[in-house]
Amino acid sequence: MKNKPHYAVESVDHALRLATLLQQEGPLGVSEAAEHLRVSRSTAHRLLAMLVYRDFAEQDADRRYRAGPVLSPADATTAPVSALRRAALPHMRALVADLQETANLVILAGNHARFVVTVECDQVLRVGDRSGRTLPAHLASGGKTLLAALPRDQLAEHLPPDDMARLRRELSLVRKRGFAINDQLTETGLTAVGVAIPWPAATPTAALSIAMPSVRFSRDLLPTWVSALSETAAAIAADLL
Structure with missing residues (x-):
């Protein structure tokens, strides 16, 4: 059984939960993300923007967000x-x-x-x-x-x-x-x-x-x-x- 750590950083927890949602449930809009996390739309938007910056998410033409390359199976590389x-x-x-x-x-x-x-x-x-x-x-x-x-x-x-x-x-x-x-x-x-x-x-x-x-x-x-x-x-x- 895993317990929430005493030193939990809420913003990190939100970002990880959001990345998991994108990977497991598919594309989300800002309002949907805010509802899932129970945060404001502005907070959800900032979290999504950071996930996009680090390639955990991508934004589609319809302005919804989906899982990015980092959440896909990694391509093989022969480089050490x-x-x-x-x-x-x-x-x-x-x-x-x-x-x-x-x-x-x-x-x-x-x-x-x-x-x-x-x-x-x-x-x-x-x-x-x-x-x-x-x-x-x-x-x-x-x-x-x-x-x-x-x-x-x-x-x-x-x-x-x-x-x-x-x-x-x-x-x-x-x-x-x-x-x-x-x-x-x-x-x-x-x-x-x-x-x-x-x-x-x-x-x-x-x-x-x-x-x-x-x-x-x-x-x-x-x-x-x-x-x-x-x-x-x-x-x-x-x-x-």
Whole structure:
């Protein structure tokens, strides 16, 4: 028998109950969520917004909320996440100190790019922590570099069928250049540049990216960013040996 802990945090309890409702009972509106939890509509809305931010929920076109990717069975990944995190963090911190933009470590999990760890920069206007979130791999900069590194006969398993030809051409260009750009494809006002981390004796399953407000993105600075990313990715790979 489980007893409610004496130190229970009510807002956490509400969020967990709400996530369970979405997973087990299907889509909910704000009023329905408020009724289930016996809280105000404004509180329910804030809870749902946080669940959406962390990918526990998604909002449909009709403004109802449903279970998000985190509440679905996890896609398999071959990346040793804890070893990657340990190897990458010191190098990511140095990269952020140098470039003054937020850095992300990303792995390929099925058709998604999963953010393993974020190191935020100190600028007032900056991209925040994306740890734990997932994005379609063919849209995220790091995801694109990992898809481009896959054997061509495996790509069809990871790309949406309705845009296959265009995406194959784009990934071919990413393969030649060695980097990828996400220019506001996943979030308005956000631009990211990514490179694959050279995987020891195997196809890369992790990537490194920097993300910035689009107003700071400059094609003139792209060579500098790609060079710094590539050097950092190589240093991470060396520490994984």
